[in-house]
Amino acid sequence: MFLGIKYSFKNDGMDRVQSKKIVILSFFCHNGQRSLKRRMNMSQEADLTLHVRYQRDKWNERHQATPFSLSAEAHVELIDKLKISEHEIRQVYLPIASRFVELYHHLQQAPRTANIPLIIGVAGSVAGGKSTIAQIFHTLFEDSLGRDSVTIVSTDSFLYPMKIMTEKDILHRKGFPESYDMEGFVRLLYECKSGFSNFKVPIYSHDTYDILPDETLTFTRPKMVIVEGLNVLQVVPVQLDLLKRTSWIAADFLDISIYVDAEEENQIIWYLERVKRLWKEARTNPHSYYHQFTSLSEEELLNRATNVWNEINHVNLHNYILPSRERADVILHKNGDHSVTDIYVQRKLRI
Ligand SMILES: Nc1ncnc2c1ncn2[C@@H]1O[C@H](COP(=O)(O)OP(=O)(O)OP(=O)(O)O)[C@@H](O)[C@H]1O
Numbered sequence: 238m239f240l241g242i243k244y245s246f247k248n249d250g251m252d253r254v255q256s257k258k259i260v261i262l263s264f265f266c267h268n269g270q271r272s273l274k275r276r277m278n279m280s281q282e283a284d285l286t287l288h289v290r291y292q293r294d295k296w297n298e299r300h301q302a303t304p305f306s307l308s309a310e311a312h313v314e315l316i317d318k319l320k321i322s323e324h325e326i327r328q329v330y331l332p333i334a335s336r337f338v339e340l341y342h343h344l345q346q347a348p349r350t351a352n353i354p355l356i357i358g359v360a361g362s363v364a365g366g367k368s369t370i371a372q373i374f375h376t377l378f379e380d381s382l383g384r385d386s387v388t389i390v391s392t393d394s395f396l397y398p399m400k401i402m403t404e405k406d407i408l409h410r411k412g413f414p415e416s417y418d419m420e421g422f423v424r425l426l427y428e429c430k431s432g433f434s435n436f437k438v439p440i441y442s443h444d445t446y447d448i449l450p451d452e453t454l455t456f457t458r459p460k461m462v463i464v465e466g467l468n469v470l471q472v473v474p475v476q477l478d479l480l481k482r483t484s485w486i487a488a489d490f491l492d493i494s495i496y497v498d499a500e501e502e503n504q505i506i507w508y509l510e511r512v513k514r515l516w517k518e519a520r521t522n523p524h525s526y527y528h529q530f531t532s533l534s535e536e537e538l539l540n541r542a543t544n545v546w547n548e549i550n551h552v553n554l555h556n557y558i559l560p561s562r563e564r565a566d567v568i569l570h571k572n573g574d575h576s577v578t579d580i581y582v583q584r585k586l587r588i
């Protein structure tokens with residue numbers, strides 16, 4: 238095992254990031270800029286000039302004067318249910334969410350973009366916190382735009398079912414580009430941006446480790462769509478039936494993208510915590526993929542999961558996920574306790 242990481246690995250609190258490409262609204266820029274180069278190795282430096290880094294205290298100074306409201310329902314959802322601190326919501330997520338909502342309203346005013354959903358991509362590592370951050374934004378957006386106006390789609394919905402992955406002999410590459418129906422995913426984004434009304438996507442379950450055979454997510458006329466997944470910013474060109482001459486990637490259809498970043502040591506801890514939770518729940522659920530491991534001791538389970546991380550998720554992180562980070566408009570770097578320490582924003586205005 239090249240990492241040799243044990244479950245007891247502690248967060249060392251270090252942060253690092255790099256990046257590239259265009260962005261958003263003026264409020265993100267100027268204050269608190271600092272070169273990232275000091276923190277990067279040589280091979281990454283070429284891309285660093287495209288992002289501006291805001292350390293958390295600078296970010297807070299910048300946004301503390303702006304009044305942001307949070308309804309009682311959103312408060313319950315975020316603070317009581319998701320267990321995100323009010324501090325974190327007010328200081329980090331609300332300022333970003335309110336600008337995305339402004340952008341949505343702005344686009345609604347132009348006939349060309351009216352009634353077309355805003356699509357926000359959330360990328361990052363396995364167990365890095367993508368779906369939690371997608372959930373935070375979902376709650377904040379619906380607080381402004383109304384209930385059932387925002388949909389989260391996970392790209393895991395486009396993983397090939399386990400049966401097909403077994404036939405193709407790619408189970409050991411689950412989460413790698415070839416394990417997804419990328420054409421299906423990109424087609425969904427294309428249809429959202431073309432003004433289609435009704436959508437239907439498969440559902441993936443971490444419990445069964447597979448696509449659920451009889452369930453689908455349906456949604457109609459969303460105002461915003463949050464697509465979260467480790468491959469949202471990857472360059473996997475596909476051709477669509479209606480637009481045969483051009484190759485498309487998912488990022489072609491995103492209005493804004495966020496990369497959720499953290500030290501790998503922390504990601505492994507979060508991953509192992511999730512595996513342990515699924516394993517405990519599997520004791521009373523024979524349908525769970527983790528039921529087959531309930532005879533293992535906790536140490537055996539965590540050793541097995543560490544191997545899975547090292548052999549699959551670590552390789553995926555370094556070969557395919559991290560190389561897409563530079564493409565993100567906003568990079569949120571999290572500490573071991575999930576608090577955001579740095580916000581990196583692309584300099585170029587996208588829209
Ligand atoms: N901001 C946060 N505050 C507290 N806990 C969090 C936060 N973000 C994530 N977590 C915890 O970290 C773990 C992984 O988070 P999450 O499921 O959101 O990751 P993910 O990137 O969507 O994973 P995957 O893509 O593999 O499904 C979960 O146990 C979640 O509860």
Ligand SMILES: CC(C)(CO)[C@@H](O)C(=O)NCCC(=O)O
Binds near residue numbers: 364412546
């Ligand atoms: C479903 C994905 C690909 C992403 O969420 C991931 O959780 C996964 O299952 N990776 C394969 C290796 C593993 O963690 O079991």
